[in-house]
Amino acid sequence: MFLPSKKDLKTALEVFAVFHWISIAFFISESSAFVTTVTIVNLYLVVFTPYWPVTVLILIWLAFDWKTPERGGRRFTCVRRWCLWKHYSNYFPLKLLKTHDISPSHNYILVCHPHGLLAFGWFGQFATEASGFSKIFPGITPYVLTLGAFFWMPFLREYVMSVGACSVSQSSIDFLLTHKGTGNMIIVVVGGLAECRYSLPGSSTLVLKNRSGFVRTALQHGVALIPAYAFGETDLYNQHIFTPGGFVNRFQKWFQSMVHIYPCAFYGRGFTKKSWGLLPYNRPVTTIVGEPLPMPKIENPSQEIVAKYQALYIDALRKLFDQHKTKFGISETQELEII
Numbered sequence: 119m120f121l122p123s124k125k126d127l128k129t130a131l132e133v134f135a136v137f138h139w140i141s142i143a144f145f146i147s148e149s150s151a152f153v154t155t156v157t158i159v160n161l162y163l164v165v166f167t168p169y170w171p172v173t174v175l176i177l178i179w180l181a182f183d184w185k186t187p188e189r190g191g192r193r194f195t196c197v198r199r200w201c202l203w204k205h206y207s208n209y210f211p212l213k214l215l216k217t218h219d220i221s222p223s224h225n226y227i228l229v230c231h232p233h234g235l236l237a238f239g240w241f242g243q244f245a246t247e248a249s250g251f252s253k254i255f256p257g258i259t260p261y262v263l264t265l266g267a268f269f270w271m272p273f274l275r276e277y278v279m280s281v282g283a284c285s286v287s288q289s290s291i292d293f294l295l296t297h298k299g300t301g302n303m304i305i306v307v308v309g310g311l312a313e314c315r316y317s318l319p320g321s322s323t324l325v326l327k328n329r330s331g332f333v334r335t336a337l338q339h340g341v342a343l344i345p346a347y348a349f350g351e352t353d354l355y356n357q358h359i360f361t362p363g364g365f366v367n368r369f370q371k372w373f374q375s376m377v378h379i380y381p382c383a384f385y386g387r388g389f390t391k392k393s394w395g396l397l398p399y400n401r402p403v404t405t406i407v408g409e410p411l412p413m414p415k416i417e418n419p420s421q422e423i424v425a426k427y428q429a430l431y432i433d434a435l436r437k438l439f440d441q442h443k444t445k446f447g448i449s450e451t452q453e454l455e456i457i
Contacts, residue, residue, distance in 0.1 A: 128205075133389055135206035136238075136397060142278075143236045176272050187269040187279060188290040190298055191261070197280040199247045207248035210350075212239060213404040214249035217438070220344070222257030222301035225294075226410060227336050228344040229306055231324050231435065233313040235355050235384055239348035239403040244305045245281040249405075261294055261304045288335070295339045303344075308332050315370075315380040316457075319353045322439070322448065323455040326432065333413075333428045340415025345408040345435040349446035354398035358383040404446065408438040432456060 122130070164170040186192055206212075220226065230240050243249050245262045252258075263286035269275040284290050286306065294304050309325040316323040336343050360366040360383070374380040388395030411434050416423060439454045 128208075131205040132209035132400075133397065135202050136209045138202065139206060139238070139241060140236060140396065142274075143241075180272065187266070187275065187283075187285040188287055189293055191279040191282060191284040192276070193282040194280045198245070198282060203242065203246035203248040206246070207242050209400050210238070210242075210354075210398075210403050212242045212249050213402065214243045214251065214254055214407070215404060216254055216407045218407075218409045220255050220258055220303070220407075220410065224410075225300055225339070225341045226258075226303045226344050227306065227332060227341055228260075228303050228346055228407065229308055229332055229431075229435075230346045230348060230405070231307070231309060231326075232317065232322075232348065232351055233307045233309040233311065234348070234351035235314050235317045235357075235382065236398070237307055237351075238354060238398060239351050239405050240305065240307050242403075243348075243405045245283060255303070257301050258303050259298075259301055261302060263290065263304055263306050291335055292339075295335075295341055306332055311379050314382050314384075317352045317355065317382070317384070318357055318359075320448075321352045322443075322452060323457060326435075326456050330424050330428050333431060334419060334424050336413045337416045337419040337424065337427060340413055342410035342412050343431050343434075344410050345431065345438050346405055347408075347435070347439055347442070348403055348405045349442065349448075350401055350403040353401050354403070355384040355386045358385075406438060406442050408434060 163173050228244075230237075230244070233240075240262065244251060244260045251260060260282055262281070262283045264278070264283050266285045266287055268278045268283065269285060284294065284304075291304060294302055308329045308331075312325045313323075316325070333343070360370070370381055385394050386396060386398045387393060387400075388397060411431055413427060436454050443452065444450055
């Protein structure tokens with residue numbers, strides 16, 4: 119009888135853990151289609167089956183609980199500590215490093231770069247304890263912020279909130295920074311899906327020049343900004359670049375103009391190492407968390423003030439990148455490109 123070795127079992131668990139996150143991440147990108155499907159299923163239950171009370175109970179719960187993702191969510195530490203996430207982290211592997219201690223007597227906005235294609239580092243480092251966040255940053259409570267569409271879906275919303283995720287809406291951010299005491303760290307990936315098209319091995323291009331909302335929010339609340347860079351995030355997939363101006367390239371730009379998502383022709387490995395598919399390559403991703411950049415409290419900052427502090431933030435991010443890039447195979451001459 120064939121029995122898998124411990125190594126084979128370990129590999130299978132790691133692949134399953136990563137595939138699990140990919141499945142959830144794709145729900146975001148296909149959120150409108152998923153919501154439509156759920157709506158149709160529930161209409162079918164109400165009109166054609168005797169199970170209409172199920173739909174009614176779900177709707178009542180959603181109405182009652184609708185604001186929870188904007189009021190700190192509903193985390194469960196036991197879910198953040200699942201051994202599943204340790205397998206997820208070991209697949210790459212992931213590592214989280216800090217350059218400075220973070221005091222729990224203040225609140226912070228940590229800005230993680232780059233987004234990559236599916237933000238594997240962002241999720242593994244801050245939405246789980248796989249890399250030991252609570253030990254590295256004692257007294258700090260992380261809140262990963264994501265699209266509100268995550269919280270429209272019954273049951274999935276509960277799962278997402280259980281790891282400490284909240285809505286990225288302004289009201290959610292304001293609540294976390296004013297009604298939850300101190301020691302809170304909200305984690306945002308400001309480049310978002312717009313950075314997917316630049317997610318190529320060796321790339322260091324960030325969509326940041328026109329993203330100033332996080333700076334304005336930090337100024338309004340007087341909280342420090344913390345730059346963080348995930349080295350290796352853009353190395354997890356290859357991407358086919360179509361001829362500029364060609365038919366496919368024009369379609370990609372048109373699609374982006376319609377739904378604000380750039381459709382990338384990316385590929386990685388399959389369920390076995392020598393195959394290709396949608397799993398990321400198992401290459402290391404190390405997130406370096408920089409020094410907090412203090413911000414004055416200005417309730418209604420002008421555009422000039424916001425631009426000033428955004429420039430200071432970008433300078434701090436460049437400094438962080440330059441200090442550590444050669445440790446991760448990036449040449450001394452390669453610079454961070456901000457677009």
